[in-house]
Amino acid sequence: MKLAQTIAFRYLRSKRRIGFVTVISMISIGGVTVGVAALIIVLSVFNGFNGLVTSILLNFDPHLRIEGNRAQSLEGYDTLIGYLDHQERVSGFAPYVSGKALVVFRNINRVITLKGIEDARIDAVSGIRNTVVLGSFDVSRKGRDGIVIGLTLADRLGAVVGDTISIVSPAGTEPALLQMGQPLIRRFLVNGIYESRNKDYDGLYAFVSLLAGQELFEMGNSVNGLEVRLSDLDETGAIASRLESQFGRDFRVLTWYDLHRELYSMMEIERWMAYVILSLIIGVASFNLLGSLTMSVIEKTRDIGILQSMGARQTTIQNVFMFQGLYVGLLGSVFGVLLGVLLVFLQQEFSLVPLDPTVYIIPAIPVDLHLSDVVLVPVTAILLCSLAALYPSRRAATLIPVEAIRWE
Numbered sequence: 195m196k197l198a199q200t201i202a203f204r205y206l207r208s209k210r211r212i213g214f215v216t217v218i219s220m221i222s223i224g225g226v227t228v229g230v231a232a233l234i235i236v237l238s239v240f241n242g243f244n245g246l247v248t249s250i251l252l253n254f255d256p257h258l259r260i261e262g263n264r265a266q267s268l269e270g271y272d273t274l275i276g277y278l279d280h281q282e283r284v285s286g287f288a289p290y291v292s293g294k295a296l297v298v299f300r301n302i303n304r305v306i307t308l309k310g311i312e313d314a315r316i317d318a319v320s321g322i323r324n325t326v327v328l329g330s331f332d333v334s335r336k337g338r339d340g341i342v343i344g345l346t347l348a349d350r351l352g353a354v355v356g357d358t359i360s361i362v363s364p365a366g367t368e369p370a371l372l373q374m375g376q377p378l379i380r381r382f383l384v385n386g387i388y389e390s391r392n393k394d395y396d397g398l399y400a401f402v403s404l405l406a407g408q409e410l411f412e413m414g415n416s417v418n419g420l421e422v423r424l425s426d427l428d429e430t431g432a433i434a435s436r437l438e439s440q441f442g443r444d445f446r447v448l449t450w451y452d453l454h455r456e457l458y459s460m461m462e463i464e465r466w467m468a469y470v471i472l473s474l475i476i477g478v479a480s481f482n483l484l485g486s487l488t489m490s491v492i493e494k495t496r497d498i499g500i501l502q503s504m505g506a507r508q509t510t511i512q513n514v515f516m517f518q519g520l521y522v523g524l525l526g527s528v529f530g531v532l533l534g535v536l537l538v539f540l541q542q543e544f545s546l547v548p549l550d551p552t553v554y555i556i557p558a559i560p561v562d563l564h565l566s567d568v569v570l571v572p573v574t575a576i577l578l579c580s581l582a583a584l585y586p587s588r589r590a591a592t593l594i595p596v597e598a599i600r601w602e
Contacts, residue, residue, distance in 0.1 A: 218486035219522060225479025226526025226575050227533060233472045233574075234534030237567045240465040242560030247461070250391050252450060253321040254399075256421035257430050259448045260437065267416040274441060278422065283433060285425045286318025289417040291407040296362040297343075297400065299351045306347065306400050308361060310407015311421075319421040322388060322401070329355035329386035333403045340403070341382035344396030345389040357384045361402075365412040380410055391555045476575045480582040483522050487515050487586035512587040519583025520576065527572035534571075538563045 262268045271289070278284050291310040296303055313333050317323055323331040326342070333340045341359065343351075353359055363378040382402060390396055408414065424430060427450075434447045441447075451458060538561050540546050545558035 218482055218489070219518075222479050222483040222486055222522050222579075223526045223529070225482060226476055226523060226579065227529040229472065229475035229479060230527050230530025230571050230575050231534035231537065232475060233469065233571045234531065234563070234567060235537055235561075236468050236472055237465065237571070238534075238538045238561040238563045239559060240461070240468065241562035241564055241567070244458075244461055244465075245562050246556065246560050247457070248450075251454060252427075253325065254390050254392065254395055255450055255453055256319045257424045257427060257450050258422035258434055258437070259419055259453065260422065261419040261446045261448065263442075263444055263446045267413060268419050268445070269416060271417070271420060271445075274420065274445065277437075277440070278420075281433070283425050283429050285423050286315070287420050287422040288312055288315035288319045289404065289420055291404065291411055291413055291416075291418050293407075293411050293418075294364060295410065296364075297347070297351065298360040298362060299353050299357065302351050304347065304350060307398050308400050308402060308407060308410065310402050310404045310410075312404045316401075319423045322390065325388040325390045326386045327389045329384070331388070331401070332385040333401050333406070338383045339380065339406045340385040342386040342388060342401040343384060344399060345387055346393050346397035347400065348384075348387045350397065353384055355384050355387060358382065359384060361400075361410060363410040363412075365410065378410065378412070380406065382406075473574060473578075476578050479526065480578040483519055483579055484582040484585060487518060487583055488589070490518070491515065491586050491590045512590065515587035515590050516580065516583050519579045519587075523576035523579030526579070527575045530575070531568060531572055535563065535568065 260268070260271075260274065268289075275287070278287050288311055293308060295306055295308040297306050311319075311333070313331075316331065316333075327345065329342075331342050333342060338358075341361075343353065343359075348354065351359065358381050361380050361382060363380070365378060388396070402410070404417070408416070424433060430449045430451075434449050437445070437447045537546070541559065541561045547559045549556060549558055551557055
């Protein structure tokens with residue numbers, strides 16, 4: 195094995211002459227380097243955007259949402275609250291009501307999702323208060339019911355802090371139509387306008403107090419569910435499983451990933467598609483390596499014949515060219531990892547590729563380097579280079595010694 199490694203290394207770094215075969219080997223190393231670096235950079239960009247999306251969503255959504263298993267409302271949740279109170283990893287929870295409603299202001303109406311939650315508990319499960327850009331997050335019932343709306347919705351309605359808007363509840367619409375009466379309408383004072391950096395949320399969600407929401411949706415003392423925030427996001431799956439095993443028959447537990455499963459699934463598909471497509475760069479370099487090693491076998495026919503006549507086994511001859519392919523993959527991977535990690539670091543520290551702040555919500559392309567990617571990408575490159583070396587190495591091993599040195 196050591197003999198094969200030594201010969202392969204000498205063939206790779208031969209200084210006697212730089213021929214066509216050596217040039218192709220250098221191109222192969224360069225191709226692997228570019229492919230590995232490109233894959234690490236692109237995967238880091240996908241990781242960065244994934245983290246950005248998660249941070250935006252979790253600023254608005256809870257880590258866990260517990261809903262009724264059969265009905266729309268969550269009944270008999272006192273036992274659940276008692277259980278959550280004694281969990282160290284649960285940093286906060288809050289009951290909520292939520293449903294579709296119609297907002298009306300100056301002859302403009304929009305369908306929104308109205309969410310009722312206790313003002314005192316909102317900070318325990320959400321960071322939405324920190325996103326308020328005008329007014330304050332005040333949904334208390336001091337004199338008049340308060341409401342907090344998104345910036346996009348405020349622009350569509352033309353409403354500002356201090357305006358009074360009307361909310362039409364779907365709970366009273368059907369009886370009103372049947373009895374020719376008035377639907378259930380409540381007036382709210384706009385106390386705050388938030389901007390969550392997610393236009394879908396900003397144009398859809400509005401917040402009122404829990405009591406106001408219960409009255410609008412005619413829910414009495416019932417709620418739609420409980421929102422839970424944990425001290426450690428990585429514990430979400432374990433705690434959700436524990437809750438389901440203990441209360442699974444009565445309640446349904448959804449993690450933050452479950453709430454946006456389609457989005458994350460699409461992002462994961464895009465990430466793997468990018469991985470496959472960019473792996474073709476390494477594949478092209480591997481194809482060049484195959485050609486280089488095949489010509490190297492032809493060029494080294496005399497050397498192969500001499501080795502065989504001296505008693506070298508077929509496996510030794512085969513390993514010489516297998517190690518050549520392996521060395522190309524290793525060198526290209528090392529250079530590629532160094533280049534890719536360096537560029538990712540420079541992007542993190544110095545924002546080499548900035549974004550227009552008037553168009554995007556971030557100043558530069560986000561990157562996040564994962565150790566798994568730094569391991570997976572070079573392993574892929576080394577594997578492809580090793581596969582490319584299979585045919586030339588087998589061809590070299592099957593040469594007949596007499597034929598190899600006939601004209602020597």
